[in-house]
Amino acid sequence: MNFEPYPFEKLTNLLENIQPNKGYFPSVLTIGEPQFETPDFIQKALAKNAALLKKYPKTTGESVLREAQRNFISKRFEVALDDTQIIPTFGTREVLFNFPQFLLFDKKEPVIAYTNPFYQIYEGAALATRSKVIHLNLSERNNFKPEIDEDELAKCDLVILNFPNNPTTATLSLEELGDWVKLALKHDFVLLNDECYSEIYTNKPTPSLLEAALHVNNIAFKNILVINSISKRSSAPGLRSGFIAGDATILEEYMKYRTYIGCASPLPLQYAAAEAWNDEEHVAKSRAVYKENFQIAKTILGTKIPDATFYLWINVGDALEFTKRLYKNYNVKVLPGEYLAREDAKGENPGKDFIRIALVESPQKTKDALIRIKECLNEQR
Incomplete structure (x- = not known):
């Protein structure tokens, strides 16, 4: 079986020879993994039942x-x-x-x-x-x-x-x-x-x-x-x-x-x-944070607040070049959309020109990263 490399492996290859701007703290907005602590009551339940191993x-x-x-x-x-x-x-x-x-x-x-x-x-x-x-x-x-x-x-x-x-x-x-x-x-x-x-x-x-x-x-x-x-x-x-x-x-x-x-x-x-x-209480708290992140994105990037998920899907033109420039100049990683899609029978890749941004960080870290993304977008206009 000939499996395609995962998108994150492709991203690593795309950026491997690029030295990011050390003047910025690294910001990784590529993976849909919430960057928040698992709620304490869940951790306690796990520890309480450890003997069942x-x-x-x-x-x-x-x-x-x-x-x-x-x-x-x-x-x-x-x-x-x-x-x-x-x-x-x-x-x-x-x-x-x-x-x-x-x-x-x-x-x-x-x-x-x-x-x-x-x-x-x-x-x-x-x-x-x-x-x-x-x-x-x-x-x-x-x-x-x-x-x-x-x-x-x-x-x-x-x-x-x-x-x-x-x-x-x-x-x-x-x-x-x-x-x-x-x-x-x-x-x-x-x-x-x-x-x-x-x-x-x-x-x-x-x-x-x-x-x-x-x-x-x-x-x-x-x-x-x-x-x-x-x-x-x-x-x-x-x-x-x-x-x-x-x-x-x-x-x-x-x-x-x-x-x-x-x-x-x-x-x-x-x-x-x-x-x-x-x-359900802990889920409502998480939703509130993600919604706040979308509000921040709307203010900074002018993006619409989607009905669901914690992603932004933005057309940036040449997504591969934008991803490389964003990493080199601003030390922010995002994921090119074409890595998440394939060409169809007509040769069209619906992910081409898009980037995916995972808003899974705290509002402050999200704001900092989105300001850098905005600056990078302004450079190409």
């Missing part, structure tokens, strides 16, 4: 964790699930890589469609399953929402959406998600929405694909799945706590598959994660 964890997850995750879905999205409709996972990256391998194993010529730009694990899963890929381009022309081509979708076995979207920050309404549910039923493909940014919204809570399924009367969630995690929500990526939820028929067989791949979460992590899933 002596026990093997069950692949199905502890009941306390499954219940916490189902409660989260119920309170946040008003969707009631039973235990057959959810599986706790070791974060979501492993699911995005191994679920397509499970789902597409018996397909002779599998086809996967996913949003472009994308989280690179989608591409890795396509390579691992020898799937043909259909890119659902997200561009300014379509307001960063995937255009629907039913002739193409009719060929698909699996379609992966990612809304709220990384990196474009776009969201889909309940009605728009409902249209995708109808397409999954009409053309009999499995539709999975990566909802890891669902809790990082700036004003109105964003909808889930599960809500949309109920909205269009798909009460059994046939062909419908979502994934989510607490990495962004709780500033706890190291807990590796996520879930996949939806179609019970699919999940029943996927659960059997998971017993072989050895990715059960250690028990102390599960108990700490349960505390995190059950609490």
Whole structure:
């Protein structure tokens, strides 16, 4: 298998011969990793349950964790699930890589469609399953929402959406998600929405694909799945706590598959994660910080405040040259958008000319970095 280097490796290669301006403190705005302390009550729960390391964890997850995750879905999205409709996972990256391998194993010529730009694990899963890929381009022309081509979708076995979207920050309404549910039923493909940014919204809570399924009367969630995690929500990526939820028929067989791949979460992590899933107060505090960062960006850069995520997706012209100049002159790292996307069948890379900025630092550090970015932008005008 010939996997592409990850975007951060490409960035390292792009900048390796550049000496940054030592007159500035380094600012790294490349990775979607919250730079805040994991809330104290989560850390205490982890320490309290450390003695459980002596026990093997069950692949199905502890009941306390499954219940916490189902409660989260119920309170946040008003969707009631039973235990057959959810599986706790070791974060979501492993699911995005191994679920397509499970789902597409018996397909002779599998086809996967996913949003472009994308989280690179989608591409890795396509390579691992020898799937043909259909890119659902997200561009300014379509307001960063995937255009629907039913002739193409009719060929698909699996379609992966990612809304709220990384990196474009776009969201889909309940009605728009409902249209995708109808397409999954009409053309009999499995539709999975990566909802890891669902809790990082700036004003109105964003909808889930599960809500949309109920909205269009798909009460059994046939062909419908979502994934989510607490990495962004709780500033706890190291807990590796996520879930996949939806179609019970699919999940029943996927659960059997998971017993072989050895990715059960250690028990102390599960108990700490349960505390995190059950609490909303700490999430509201994080949202307030991210919203403040967006307000700062609006003041300094004139950018709009997006509905969700903690990213800025900005057209800077030649993004590779801008990224190098920003690092050399101002000691700030950002990520070129073309590293997060691929050329489609027409030779178009929808990430070209864009940079992604992760606003994951404190407001003061964010302000300092954005002022430098503004100065760099002014240089090229």
